[in-house]
Amino acid sequence: MSTVKLDAKIPSGNLADKWSNYKAHQKLVNPANKRRLDIIVVGTGLAGASAAASLGELGFNVLNFCIQDSPRRAHSIAAQGGINAAKNYQNDGDSVYRLFYDTIKGGDYRAREANVYRLAEVSVDIIDQCVAQGVPFAREYGGLLDNRSFGGAQVSRTFYAKGQTGQQLLLGAYSALSRQIGRGSVRLFPRHEMLDLVLVKDGDGTERARGIIARNLVTGALERFSAHAVVIATGGYGNAYFLSTNAMNSNGSAAIQIYKKGALFANPAYAQIHPTCIPVHGEFQSKLTLMSESLRNDGRIWVPKKKEDAEAIRAGRLQPTDIAEEDRDYYLERRYPAFGNLVPRDVASRAAKERCDAGFGVASSGLAVYLDFSDAVRRLGEATVEARYGNLFQMYEKITDQNPYKTPMMIYPAIHYTMGGIWVDYELMTTIPGCFAIGEANFSDHGANRLGASALMQGLADGYFVLPYTIQNYLSDQIRVPRFSTDLPEFRDAEAAVRDKITTLMNIRGKRSVDSIHKELGHVMWEYVGMGRTAVSLEAALGRISEIRDSFWGDVYIPGDLGGMNVELEKALRVADFIEVGRLMALDGLNRNESCGGHFREEYQTDEGEALRDDLNYSYASCWRYRGEGLEPERVIEPLDYEFIVRQQRNYKS
């Protein structure tokens, strides 16, 4: 079927020995040679900043890019709840194996065993590293680190810093990065956006990633940068849905650029819908705000048992506090007694949708459920609840004008994270030699569903402890390769192509604003490629997306000019790529005739409404290869062989 054969380069040996074996036998680059090698890192989130800092410390010359005014703004900063690590500090039975197992199971058996085991293994080093940097994790009175629980786990292995864990971890990585910038080993290019990857052919005909074309967002100038390797750390593509918990500028463009240059886009359909977000309020809403999963430690999720109560609440005739205890349906506790409110995200999201679709939803829209803290306030007192979740409660109150200490929060699922991404091998290298993808930008570790507090873990694992090793195995061959001139024809041509694309966009001079098209795309994605998908809805999505594509390239209007800052142009370039992402998501969803994790095909469910996998036919990563403008991408598969664990139907009931 396919012309490309994927080699994941999984090291041999027992699961627990693979990473040690790899490190023992990989090739390294000596200090004198490191100085002669340049590495471009695009992105400064947890993965990008930790990678750039660590590579700089090792002695490589690093060029680091971000679209914001400072590396500290990257959207990792918004992660609230925590970071998992198999420290077993609580003596509650945790281990590297258990974290590995929970992650594989949480991902509905659609991730690579070897990668996930490595992730669990290095998780313990991450916590040590962050503490050494001065990250103020929460502590017990005795001075030891505190932990909390997250979904999909029966142990407490989540480390946290109030409700601002992502912020503190990112600032830790940012401080390490800043130290290297101060020392000159990393050169930082803020307000620069990558617009293409540059490939240069070797003497032996191998095309390798050798640089990027970036746009200086302040001056509008296109600039060329060369390097011996390029690392993509630009996060996920959730903003294809327009409304998501991602930051306004988060985008999937670097992923699409390298996809068009030969990297494979794997499992695009796997998007995570987070169960606890503040519901949508109006047509001008620009983004959705997440309420951390950690709230499910103490908050209980419910809707009214009686439809008439739900109707009265929607009409404003009843308040949630009017509903008697016996008339409340704590549906997660009812359906999943073993995990209760702490089931994984995909399960919790679908359960909320199921109740709302059945007519039990609250809020005037009927698209919300309650997250109630009254029990916790009674049990622990308001002060303790405030100490645990104060900043989240404050954020909720500022947005909704309601006090969650007194009345339950209203929440509804929203797009939050994308498990799919650029295909990488065990070394985190894409199918383009010299081009790596790390953090959320790659597809590697979360399978079809990511567990809470695991994104921070993976971003930092890749950046601190995996890539700085594996990239050397590639670069050891490159030590004789001199620095590249950006005057090479490959750079000139890549820049010209980017300039043409921008000129084409600017010259459309149509009638529609970029945002209006983006919103239309988002609506189609949510309706047809959202929480529940069917072959019919996905077919419809493909049709609608191609219409949206036509109206974008035929009717978009971008004011201003090419020179200088042009925010509308920046958005337009990203939306052009979101349209491509949306198409890939729908294609992939249509191909995968099973339900797994965040990909729920309504045709494939158990009698109890749970996701029904088809391991016989779909135990693979589906990877899409670009074949040119207007052509269907080719599907390449990486079979997932489970050597070490037995796959089961996920069970969070008993």
Place this chain on the structure above:
Amino acid sequence: MEKVINITLKVWRQRGPKAKGSFETYRLDGISGDTSFLEMLDILNERLVGGGLEPVAFDNDCREGICGMCSLYINGHPHGPDSLVTTCQLHMRHFNDGDTITVEPWRSAAFPVIRDLMVDRYAFDKIIQAGGYVSVNTGGVPDANAILISKDKSDEAMDAASCIGCGACVAACKNGSAMLFVSAKVSQLSLLPQGQVEASRRVKAMISKMDELGFGSCTNTRACEQECPKGVSISHIARLNREFLKAKLSE
């Protein structure tokens, strides 16, 4: 019932760092109270783009009060009239029907305007690069529980570390001082054992960089603390001063 208001906006427009800026006046009708301030500006920009005009440039990203990217000096207050929020978390329910709202960029010599409401805050990054870190490389560090840290110290360090680097403190200060920003980082690291080893080098380097970059000095007006969206206390400035004195005395 949901509040809906009509407002007049006076927005600072400036083509570039060297260009002369001026206020433009816009009228917006039918803005819902549940709209955030930045969503209100989105509505304005949709209208401008619809009329073939260039939108108002303003920095924003996470829109949930944590990235520190949004700024805006609204009716004389950094991040507007509500307390303990960034501009992106400010909602229009805090304004009244018929209000005129003045929107300006941060104004400080150390934060030059890039365009309209967008300023260059790279000076903050330079201060961190001068010493706002613990000098540890990746790997080879002790176990996370090897060093006990009292909960009080750790919590106080966390309070300092909650600074989002937005620059409201500088914008609020009549001297354009960055002391609250610098003190938040110095305080966080000096409260933790990990930060002790290079405490005196750090505080001297950061203060000297801050002075070099054109930030003013602190005269204890407490305006920074009042306007800080994260409630960072000026007690951290007191600790910074102590740390600085200690470092100077030990020279």
